[in-house]
Each structure stands twice: as C-alpha cells, then as structure tokens.
Amino acid sequence: MTHGITAALAGFGTGLSLIVAIGAQNAFVLRQGARRHAVLAVVAICAVSDALLIALGVAGVGAFVTAWPAALTVVALAGGAFLVCYGLLAARRVVRPAPGAALTVSGAAPGSVRRAVLTCLAMTWLNPHVYLDTVLLVGSLAADRGDLRWVFGIGAVLASLTWFATLGYGARLLSGLLARPSAWRVLDGLVAATMITMGGLLLARA
8 A cells, every 4th residue: 555655646746746837838728827718628638638648658668567577677767867867857947947937818819718628738738858758768667666656656546636636726926936937947947956866766667
C-alpha cells in the first residue's frame, strides 16, 4: 500500500512538473477561464487528451520493457538524461527568464464554443512536445516502477486534471499572479529541482 501511494505521488509530481511550463496550451486555458468561455470543454479536452496519451505511454513502454527486460536500462538512461536536461533548462529560465515570461489574458474576442474546441484540440494534438512528455517520458518513468507503473500513470493523470481545472476555473484569481514573471520563476525553480532530482535517481538506478 505504501509503495502504491509513493508511486502515485511520484506520478503526480512528475506530471505536474511537466505540465506547468509556460506554453500556448496553458495560455489558452487561462484566457478561456478568465473570460468564462467554454471552460468545461477546454479543461475536459486537455485533461482527457493527457490521460489517453499517458495511458498509451504507460502501456506501450511497459509492454516493450516486459518483452525485452534489458530495454529498461536503455529507457532509464534516456529518460534520466532528458529529465536532467529539462531541469537544467528550467533552472536557466530562473536565472535568465525569457522576455515576456508570463501568461496574459489579452487577445481576440472569445468567439464560438466550436472555435474554442477546435483550437484546443489543435494545440493539444498537433504539438510534438506533448508526445515526448506524456508518451515517452512519463511512459519511461512509469516502466521503471514495474508492477506499479499504472499507479504512477494514474498519479500523472490526476496531476493533469488538477492543473487544467485549477487554471481554467481559477483563472479569475490566478490571472494576476500568473501575469508576473516572478511567479513563473518560482514555478520553474520547483520544476528544475524536481526534474534534476528524479533524472539523477533514474540514471543512478540504470
């Protein structure tokens, strides 16, 4: 039971660390939430899409490792190296934040619900980075958990749901905070610490 909780918390932390990075998808969810327009549809698309991709990663990478146990070392090395690099990039943003490193709610008028849904789908499924994060990275980290890989995956799914629901429905309260570059420097600092630590542990196990 304790190991299961630990795996779930690790998955939650990993998923949250990956998803809070500034990006077009987060900015879009924040804008929709601040305008109170198609919030449920947008949050549902983001969360369900992540859940499907995470499940694909956990099942696919897990099956690959089961069929070829030696692949776990390769997956661990690749995943660990990527995590460390990801963490170092986040640490760099803390020291040298990019110009305009904040989320805003400015932009065009809300438009129709159909347009919001199509835009959200495009931002989610046409973004190559999302496949790297959810399918490959989360899948490789989950595979390292062995029989608890699905518990790890559930934790990552819950992190996605928590983040998008908070961003969408708390946008009126969060928009002011997330418009400050200093807030994202704090988040990037937490992401850097988490990713470098987990990457180091993964490399050590490999």
